[in-house]
Structure formats: structure tokens, C-alpha cells
Amino acid sequence: MSVQAGHGQDTNMDERIGSGLKQRTKQALQDEFLRKAVAFTTDKLKNGRLQAMDAFGDWEAWRDRGRAIREHTNSHLDYYLSQFADNVAGNGGHVYFCSGADDAVKTFMGIADRHKAKLVAKGKSMVSEEIHLNHHLEDRGIEAIETDLGEYILQLARETPSHLIIPAIHKNKQQIADLFTDASGQHFEPETKVLAEYARKKLRNYFLEADIGLTGCNFGVAESGSITLVSNEGNGRMVSTLPKVHVVVMGMERLVPTFEDLEVVLNLLARSATGQKLTTYTSILTGARHPEDLDGPEELHVIILDNGRSAQLGDPIFQEVLNCIRCAACLNVCPVYRHVGGHTYGSVYSGPIGAVLTPLLQQDMKEAGTLSYASSLCGACYEACPVKIPLHDMLVHLRHRKVKMKLTSLPERAAFKTFQTVFGSVTLYKLATKSGYYLQKPLVRGGMIKAGPAPLSGWTQSRFMPMMPKQSFRDKWAALQAELAAKKAAREEQR
Missing domain, CATH: 3.40.50.10420 (NagB/RpiA/CoA transferase-like)
Incomplete structure (x- = not known):
């Protein structure tokens, strides 16, 4: 042979x-055996x-x-x-x-x-x-x-x-x-x-x-x-x-x-x-x-x-990635890796260490830099790492680098520009939260948004989204304060 x-x-x-990350992720999530096998073995190694x-x-x-x-x-x-x-x-x-x-x-x-x-x-x-x-x-x-x-x-x-x-x-x-x-x-x-x-x-x-x-x-x-x-x-x-x-x-x-x-x-x-x-x-x-x-x-x-x-070498953020001793402890605790396995990453090095190491070694933020989004940023990798590599912080910096290089999609950049504008204005923020309640109504079923058009569909494929309440926290807080003030004034009048 x-x-x-x-x-x-x-x-x-x-x-x-x-370019293939989303498709590989979708395939992995549909592979029940893969998910069970990876979860079983990583749990055993973690324990x-x-x-x-x-x-x-x-x-x-x-x-x-x-x-x-x-x-x-x-x-x-x-x-x-x-x-x-x-x-x-x-x-x-x-x-x-x-x-x-x-x-x-x-x-x-x-x-x-x-x-x-x-x-x-x-x-x-x-x-x-x-x-x-x-x-x-x-x-x-x-x-x-x-x-x-x-x-x-x-x-x-x-x-x-x-x-x-x-x-x-x-x-x-x-x-x-x-x-x-x-x-x-x-x-x-x-x-x-x-x-x-x-x-x-x-x-x-x-x-x-x-x-x-x-x-x-x-x-x-x-x-x-x-x-x-x-x-x-x-x-x-x-x-x-x-x-x-x-x-x-x-x-x-x-x-x-x-x-x-x-x-x-x-x-x-x-x-x-x-x-x-x-x-x-x-x-x-x-x-x-x-x-x-x-x-x-x-x-x-x-x-x-x-x-x-x-x-x-000499990079104040990324030099520490070279400290890795290849124990794979970060893979065994990563909630993303345990659901999709190593092949989803499409690179030699998978898991949190791979999501950081691959774009740095290849010096490629356009393709390999996308791996930085394959993380929940929960920090479990840092807690497990025997040499304390702050991989979750590095993943954030890689995302920032990708954004600064304008390698994210045009719709994504437009969406975050709009987000910045709305959250930078009290008037626009209040208008957005109030109008959002009425705009969501066609999508709400039983108090939850279970499906919707892109880009919302990317979220609802694997999870539900709670509907926006009619009254915001700020409005409730203002109403509560007004109610307390009225009660206080009533007590003072009785005296």
C-alpha cells in the first residue's frame, strides 16, 4: 500500500x-456527530x-x-x-x-x-x-x-x-x-x-x-x-x-x-x-x-x-503570542471551537490561538483576519492558558486593525457609521428607540423576533431576539422619578 x-x-x-468561514461554520453546526465528538473530548481534556x-x-x-x-x-x-x-x-x-x-x-x-x-x-x-x-x-x-x-x-x-x-x-x-x-x-x-x-x-x-x-x-x-x-x-x-x-x-x-x-x-x-x-x-x-x-x-x-x-517581536500587543507552548488548552475551553471543530477555521492552527496566530504569520488581514470574529471574547482562553497569553485582547486588536484598514464590508461600515451617529445624539437615540418598537412589529411572534431579513437573519438563524419594549428604561426611570416626586409633594402638603 x-x-x-x-x-x-x-x-x-x-x-x-x-471567504469560506461562514459556509464551513454552517456545515459544522449541522454535523451533530462532529459537535458531540468535539464537545466530549474537549470536556475530558479540560476536566x-x-x-x-x-x-x-x-x-x-x-x-x-x-x-x-x-x-x-x-x-x-x-x-x-x-x-x-x-x-x-x-x-x-x-x-x-x-x-x-x-x-x-x-x-x-x-x-x-x-x-x-x-x-x-x-x-x-x-x-x-x-x-x-x-x-x-x-x-x-x-x-x-x-x-x-x-x-x-x-x-x-x-x-x-x-x-x-x-x-x-x-x-x-x-x-x-x-x-x-x-x-x-x-x-x-x-x-x-x-x-x-x-x-x-x-x-x-x-x-x-x-x-x-x-x-x-x-x-x-x-x-x-x-x-x-x-x-x-x-x-x-x-x-x-x-x-x-x-x-x-x-x-x-x-x-x-x-x-x-x-x-x-x-x-x-x-x-x-x-x-x-x-x-x-x-x-x-x-x-x-x-x-x-x-x-x-x-x-x-x-x-x-x-x-x-x-x-x-517588539510589538507591544502581539509579541506575547510567541509565548505559546502549543498545549491546546485554549481550544478545549473555547465555546466557538467546541461547536464547530478545527476544520471550520480553514487554517493549520485553529481555536483562539489560531485565530490570532494565522493572520499574524500570514500577514493577511483581508482573509485570515476574519478569524478574529470567530470568538465570543469571553476570556476563557486566557484563564486556561498556562503562560497567560491575553488572546481575547489580541482578537479585539485584530478586529480593530481590520476595521482601520477598511477591510470590512461596505454595508458593515455604513451600519456602524449610522450606529455612531445615532448613539452620539440624544435626539436621534430617542427617536430610534421609539420608532424601533413600531418597526419591529411585523417580525414579532410571541414576544420574540424569530426570523427576519438580512442582516437580522444572521442572528435569528441560531437564536431568538427579544422584542424591544414599548417603554424604554429611561422613560420608565423618568416616570418613576415623577411618581416619587408627586408622592413626596403629597406628604409635604399633608403636614
């Missing part, structure tokens, strides 16, 4: 983020995090420490990148700084060409998704196999990840069994042990046969040049040790200064992501194989990607 390198949905997906926080003790102090580490690192990122690169090279590795996705893909292809690679075994890597590496490998005739179980399932389905840490959150056992049946030609029952056993045996050959093993990087340790990988399946260790060549693709912000700092962020990551004290496998890799080592790759290549990240 040959597995297609690409992850399905076309490579231009990110270019249609904004696990809350239990781990309580058991850990003094969680806020750890959050403050984690935030301080990430802020310090990104405020001195040039220094730590230089230190990290020097130490990787000192341990026999090779480092490449890439400004954009094309540069990173070209660098990887150069490594693949030198080794005449035909098969790449991949560990979980969101950055490789970001640069659409699988599609480029497929175009070059190089087979790329996802070895993370969730990613492997989605590769068979030709789909992209729907969650940062549980990519196949929207799939059930029957769907997975059908995918394995189609791929292998043998029938599978929807039983977890049976499906896992098939995947284990199938993927083991790829570990042994791969010319290149590719992984992401959860954290790079600057003081030693070490690569840290965390997983619950062990595929990261297989991919990074069995192939002769190990290539790491990492975002430039994925650094911590010291092992002492690494201890803090690993504690925060595991508890925030899944409620675990520590992930099942935590691998710290320093350099390529040494002569005295029994195993490991003969070559280590580290591709460090900018791709819009450096544009956030």
Missing part, C-alpha cells in the same frame, strides 16, 4: 480562510487539566513563572537563537535559518536530494503542516508517512488536523476502521486494540525503511543545543533514532534558555494539554550519533523557521 503524502484539503486552503492543577498546587505561581520564561526568551530571542545554533553545530548538527515557507521547503528538499531520499517517516509537526511540506514531497515523488496515529488516520482520510494535540478528534472508531479497511484490503472491526495493533505493525516497517526521519520540536534548549520531543505514542523516538538522517523543523520561538526552564514548561505543557503529570515519552536529543553510541541518526539537521514570527 502506498500512502499519499498530502493531507487532503488543497494546498491553497489558507488562501480561502475568510483533566483542572484536576491536574488542583493536585499540583500553587498553579498561578507556575503560570507566572512560565510566562516570565517565555517573555524573557522572546525578548532576547536573537541571543538564544545564536546560542542554540552554536551548540547544535558544536554537537555535530547542521542549522538552517529560513525566512519563509518556500525557503524551508527548499532547504529540506536539498537534504533529501543529497541522500536520494524516497521515504520520509514523520513525527508530529505542526510547522511542517504550516509550510505544506507533505504536498511538496508528493510533487517530488517522495513518500511521506505520518507516524503519529491521529495524523496517520487523517493522512488516509486526506484531511488536515482538527486539533493541535488530538488531530483526529472528529473521527470515531467506525470511521477509522473503514479507513484501515480501505487502505489494507482486509476487514477491521471498530475495536481500539485491533485498530492500534494494525497501525503499530504497519508503521513499524516505515521506521525501519525510511531514509529520513522528520520531527517537530516542542522546545529547544539553548544552553546545550538539545531538541525536546514529547509524545504519548513513542513514534517520536523511533523517527528520530532509526533513520540515518534526522531533520527537525521548528519555529524560531520554540526555545527555552536552560534545563531549569525546560522543567517548568514541561510541567505546564503536560498538565495543560491532557492533565498528565508528564507525557509518556519525553525525549531530549543532543546532536547526532557519536562513535560510542549504540543508536541514533548519523546526521542531524535543524531547520529554524521565521515565516512571519519575527514581525511580532
